Amino acid sequence: MPKKEEINIMEKLVSLAKRRGFIFPSSEIYGGLASSYDYGPLGIELKNNVKKIWWRDMVQQRKDVFGLDAAILMHPKTWEASGHLKSFSDPLVDCRKCKKRFRADHILHVQGIKPDLGTMHEKPEALKVCPECGGELTKIRDFNLMFKTFLGPVEDSASIAYLRPETAQGIFVNYKNVKDSMRAKLPFGIAQIGKSFRNEITPGNFIFRTREFEQMELEYFVNPKEANKQYKYWLEQRFNWYIESLGIEKSNLRLRPHEKDELAHYATACSDIEYKFPFTDWDELEGISNRQDYDLKQHSTVSGEELNYRDEDGKVFIPYVIEPSAGVDRTVLTILVDAYSEISGGRTETTKSTKDLEVVMKFHKDVAPIKIAILPLVKKEKLQKVAAELHQSLKQNWTTMYDETASVGRRYRRQDEIGTPYCVTIDFETIEKDNSVTVRDRDTMMQERVKIEELVEYFGEKL
Ligand code: ATP
Numbered sequence: 040m041p042k043k044e045e046i047n048i049m050e051k052l053v054s055l056a057k058r059r060g061f062i063f064p065s066s067e068i069y070g071g072l073a074s075s076y077d078y079g080p081l082g083i084e085l086k087n088n089v090k091k092i093w094w095r096d097m098v099q100q101r102k103d104v105f106g107l108d109a110a111i112l113m114h115p116k117t118w119e120a121s122g123h124l125k126s127f128s129d130p131l132v133d134c135r136k137c138k139k140r141f142r143a144d145h146i147l148h149v150q151g152i153k154p155d156l157g158t159m160h161e162k163p164e165a166l167k168v169c170p171e172c173g174g175e176l177t178k179i180r181d182f183n184l185m186f187k188t189f190l191g192p193v194e195d196s197a198s199i200a201y202l203r204p205e206t207a208q209g210i211f212v213n214y215k216n217v218k219d220s221m222r223a224k225l226p227f228g229i230a231q232i233g234k235s236f237r238n239e240i241t242p243g244n245f246i247f248r249t250r251e252f253e254q255m256e257l258e259y260f261v262n263p264k265e266a267n268k269q270y271k272y273w274l275e276q277r278f279n280w281y282i283e284s285l286g287i288e289k290s291n292l293r294l295r296p297h298e299k300d301e302l303a304h305y306a307t308a309c310s311d312i313e314y315k316f317p318f319t320d321w322d323e324l325e326g327i328s329n330r331q332d333y334d335l336k337q338h339s340t341v342s343g344e345e346l347n348y349r350d351e352d353g354k355v356f357i358p359y360v361i362e363p364s365a366g367v368d369r370t371v372l373t374i375l376v377d378a379y380s381e382i383s384g385g386r387t388e389t390t391k392s393t394k395d396l397e398v399v400m401k402f403h404k405d406v407a408p409i410k411i412a413i414l415p416l417v418k419k420e421k422l423q424k425v426a427a428e429l430h431q432s433l434k435q436n437w438t439t440m441y442d443e444t445a446s447v448g449r450r451y452r453r454q455d456e457i458g459t460p461y462c463v464t465i466d467f468e469t470i471e472k473d474n475s476v477t478v479r480d481r482d483t484m485m486q487e488r489v490k491i492e493e494l495v496e497y498f499g500e501k502l
Contacts, residue, residue, distance in 0.1 A: 048317050052379055053245055055398065059457050061085065061375070061408075062246065074242035074249050081457055082371070084408035084438055086253075089370050090232050092284050092405055093255045097230050104228040104257065105217050109209025111234060112200050118185065120341035121208050121334065122305075123201075128181040130159055131240050132166060136174025142240050143179050146170055155300065184237040186250075202236035207362065209233075210258045211334045214346055225348060225358055226269060228259035232367065244318045246368040253367035260358040262350070263332070269361050270308055270329045277327055277363045278312055285370070286403025287377050291315045292324075305333030312365075314373045324373055325365035332357040378402045378458055400458030401482065409459045410437040410502055414450050416466040418443050426465045429476070429491065433463075436495065437502060455481060461501070463494070 056062040061082035065075035078086055098106045118124045130143035143166055144154035150165050159166065159179055169176055186202040189195075203209065210229045217229050232255045242248045261269045278294050281287040297309040309328035313321040335357050339346040349355050378400045404410065411433055415426035423443065430441045440459065442450050447464060454462050464477040475488040478497070489497050 048376070048379060049245065051398075052375055055379075055456065056082070056245075056375065061457075074239075075251065076246055076249065081408040085374065085402075085406060086367060086371050088406050088408070089285070089367055089374070090253075090255065093280075093365070094230070094232065096280060096284055097228075097255075097257055101228075103226060104230050104259075105221050105223065107210060107213055107217065107229050107231045108233065109206070109213060109231060111203050111236075112188075112190070113203060113208065113212070115200055116341055117208050117212060117338075118201055120337040121211075122337070123185060123204060123208075124183075127185060127204060128183045129240050130179045131182040132179055133177045134169035134172060134174045135177060137169060137172040139169065139171055140240055141170070141176075145241065153300075182238075182240060184239065186236045186238055204237050205235050205364070206231045206233045206254045206256045207258060207334070207364065210256065211338055211346075212342075214258075214260070214335060214338075215344065218348070225350070226259060226261040226265065228257050230255075230257045232256075244316070246372050247316065247318070247322070249368065252369075254364060255367055255370075256362065256364045258334075259361045259363075260348075261361060263356065263359045266307075266329055266331070266359040266361065270327070273361050273363050274310055274327055277325060277365075281312065281324070281370075281373075284403075285374060285406055287314070287373060291377060293321060295321070303328070303330075306330055314376075316372075317376060324369055325363060327361070327363045330360045330362050332359055334360065374402065374406055375400075397452060397455060399455045399481065402458035402460075404460050404502055407458050407460055408438060409440045409454070409457060410461065411498065412440045412442060412450070412454045412459045412462045414447060414462055414464045415443050416447060416464055421470050422465050422467070425470055425491075429463065429465065429494070432495065433498070437498065451479065461498070 057064070059081060060079035063077045063079050064071040065077050066072050094106070098104050132141050132143050132146070133139070134141070143159050147154045147159065147165055149170065152165055166176055166179070168174070185204050188200055188202065189198045190200045191198050210231055213229065217223060233253060234251060235254050236251050239248055239250055242250055259269060259273065274294060278292065281292055282289050291314055293313050295311045295313050297311070302309055306328045309326060311323040312325040312327070314324045316322050335346040338344070339357070347355050347357050380399050380401055381396045382399055383396060413426050413430045413433065415422040426441065426443070430439055433439050440454075442453065444450075451462055458481070460481050462479040464479070466477065469476055469491070473488065474492075475490050476494070477486050478489050479486045
């Protein structure tokens with residue numbers, strides 16, 4: 040069970056996210072829509088940074104991975120071939136008394152019972168009583184998580200389409216297109232970032248589980264002989280990515296191999312990268328699996344298209360695939376939780392007492408939504424003019440924020456709270472004496488004078 044103060048951190052974080060423009064409840068003026076969120080001005084910068092870093096590391100800096108942006112609406116046969124139509128469902132139970140809905144596997148999990156599809160359907164004792172009100176639970180029903188819609192004006196069975204529940208299938212159906220157009224040789228990967236939709240029974244925990252979310256998925260096609268080696272390679276790559284590229288604290292991450300009875304029928308191996316979330320303890324951030332040739336084989340059978348590969352010796356086979364599949368929103372949540380720190384007062388002149396806590400979001404510099412804040416010491420035209428020019432020049436290269444209201448101490452504190460790594464203050468010495476500004480470092484709080492003409496180079500090295 041998470042500790043009380045850990046749950047408290049989530050409350051503080053949700054409130055900070057709204058107050059400082061990271062994440063808002065969706066359609067709030069209408070009372071909000073459950074488990075739906077909008078990214079505000081700072082949230083979208085943070086989220087874009089996550090996607091940019093993933094794309095940089097997974098596509099642009101590699102020779103063997105190609106990018107793709109497939110449509111969200113796909114031919115309905117896709118979902119027949121992938122197995123989603125038949126088996127992409129969660130076991131659902133309802134409480135007859137309080138009418139709440141639960142996932143049967145979650146109820147068992149909380150009681151320390153390992154969920155197993157077979158015994159779940161026999162409705163063991165553990166699934167008789169509502170965990171919230173003690174009322175009687177219904178039998179388990181399998182609930183398909185795909186959102187159904189209709190293409191065109193007629194709502195009949197011939198026009199049914201689905202919002203994709205994962206981005207992966209857009210990659211599999213384009214395997215041949217990418218292989219042929221890029222003259223790709225094994226091993227090679229196709230990467231995609233995009234929205235996915237799942238009609239989750241129990242969304243919640245802020246942006247951890249929502250019905251509309253974004254995924255970053257790589258399908259890495261390999262010779263079956265190499266699959267084990269490549270699987271291990273990707274486990275290591277992806278685990279280290281969170282630490283090295285996003286600055287997540289290593290001790291809050293772990294790699295959990297799935298047990299045999301947890302594996303999807305088509306996977307020979309799967310591991311989750313888990314983060315120690317304040318609300319559930321360890322939970323999935325990304326899954327990496329060896330899906331063998333299941334997907335290409337299925338699409339080949341259902342479409343009638345050959346989706347194979349001919350190697351240099353003329354041998355023809357269907358490649359295996361290693362899939363690292365991550366959630367953008369869950370990564371954003373991880374970054375927010377991991378960066379959140381409360382430091383006892385005295386950091387800025389606004390907190391004289393050490394009892395007064397100051398919040399600092401210790402974002403990795405690449406992830407921080409705003410890199411540099413520009414702060415004229417006082418609202419005087421001479422200072423404002425230099426500050427505005429400086430702002431104009433720095434924002435060509437970095438995301439910046441201009442702030443001239445309240446005392447400098449209070450402004451430093453505001454920037455700490457949104458995790459800005461550097462603040463630049465323009466004072467009277469700047470214009471009267473040395474043409475230099477004070478640069479304050481968020482983490483060390485060291486201040487140094489830097490010549491205005493050297494600032495771009497200075498930040499070029501720092502950021
Ligand atoms: P879970 O067991 O949490 O439902 P999953 O195993 O079904 O997740 P995958 O199908 O492996 O998830 O999806 C890959 C990644 O997509 C997950 O690791 C997660 O980061 C993200 N993801 C999946 N479902 C959601 C959701 N409803 N909201 C936000 N992110 C999600």
